[in-house]
Amino acid sequence: MYSRSKVRRNAKIDGKKNFPDRDDPNFSPFELEVMAMARKAARQATAKYVPKLEVLNGKHKPMLKDYERISKDYDSHAAKIGRSEPSVELSRGKYYALMLLFVLSEIPMNSLAFSVFGESQIFTWIMAVGVAVAIPWIAHAMGILLKRGSDPWWKNAIGLGVLLFLTIGGLIAIGYVRVQYLGDLSTAGAIGSFGSSKFIGAAFVGLNLVILAAAALCSYFAHDKDSMLQHLHRRTNKLNKNMRALEAKYKKFSANKQQETERVKQRVQEVIAYYRKVNHRVRLDHSKPKSFEREHELGPEFEEEDERSKMETMTTRMQAMPGKSSS
Numbered sequence: 183m184y185s186r187s188k189v190r191r192n193a194k195i196d197g198k199k200n201f202p203d204r205d206d207p208n209f210s211p212f213e214l215e216v217m218a219m220a221r222k223a224a225r226q227a228t229a230k231y232v233p234k235l236e237v238l239n240g241k242h243k244p245m246l247k248d249y250e251r252i253s254k255d256y257d258s259h260a261a262k263i264g265r266s267e268p269s270v271e272l273s274r275g276k277y278y279a280l281m282l283l284f285v286l287s288e289i290p291m292n293s294l295a296f297s298v299f300g301e302s303q304i305f306t307w308i309m310a311v312g313v314a315v316a317i318p319w320i321a322h323a324m325g326i327l328l329k330r331g332s333d334p335w336w337k338n339a340i341g342l343g344v345l346l347f348l349t350i351g352g353l354i355a356i357g358y359v360r361v362q363y364l365g366d367l368s369t370a371g372a373i374g375s376f377g378s379s380k381f382i383g384a385a386f387v388g389l390n391l392v393i394l395a396a397a398a399l400c401s402y403f404a405h406d407k408d409s410m411l412q413h414l415h416r417r418t419n420k421l422n423k424n425m426r427a428l429e430a431k432y433k434k435f436s437a438n439k440q441q442e443t444e445r446v447k448q449r450v451q452e453v454i455a456y457y458r459k460v461n462h463r464v465r466l467d468h469s470k471p472k473s474f475e476r477e478h479e480l481g482p483e484f485e486e487e488d489e490r491s492k493m494e495t496m497t498t499r500m501q502a503m504p505g506k507s508s509s
Contacts, residue, residue: 186456189457190456193458194464197462202471205472206471207473209478216450216457217454217478220447224443224446224447234435235435245421245424245425246425249418256415259410265408267415268408269406272403274404281322287393292310296359313352317397321393321394321400322401324345325402357383357387360383450478
């Protein structure tokens, strides 16, 4: 854009020549040049943001289609079972945090047991971590089996019985190995006696069982009776969250684009208004040209939205459907 001093100089030159003529409805060359510069600046502002808006729109469209498809399945399944929300007492984040805590608490107890094999420290820790992960994972399966049940009931009972038998048997075996290790330590004088090592070993087995029971309860309270309802609920929530994030970015870029074009629009209006004011003041005939009564058509570069990259949200989709109001 021209500086204020350059606008004033051009306005005085034209005004002293009584240009544009008072009966001429056409804009002066200076005003046309200013408008050309303004449109160029507006196109540059639009070109900077439109590709970003189109990329966001391209990511948003498939998400919206998935959301609509899954929402239909969600509504259909909810109507079938008579519930629209899963009954979960423990959130997913808290559930994962507790399970991680159980795993971490198992590692030092198991590393003590596997030290009896005399392997290197890294293999001892690998075995300890493996068992520490396996116990909460088994508890995870047990909690789901308890919560969701089956028809007939004995199918789940068999699964639970097998898991309990194998898990408790494994914990007792680990406890036995731990007792042997503590017995060796007692022989070396590290602890009081072999009898106390048996007591300590039993205490460790009891702690493992407590962790197993606690993890199973967490799994029970973190899952709904209907796996499909919980899956569809999580899926729709995740898609909705991702779409809202994309829409927020879209609104931010769109607002920035609009602000830049509005600044150009405001500036060009100020320049033309100042040119006309100075031109009218210095004219020898003190007349007001007809062209000064006309407003410039700013053109599509100054539109608030670019239709090519306009994002279609769930709200706009509903408004476009026949019979839907925009309330």
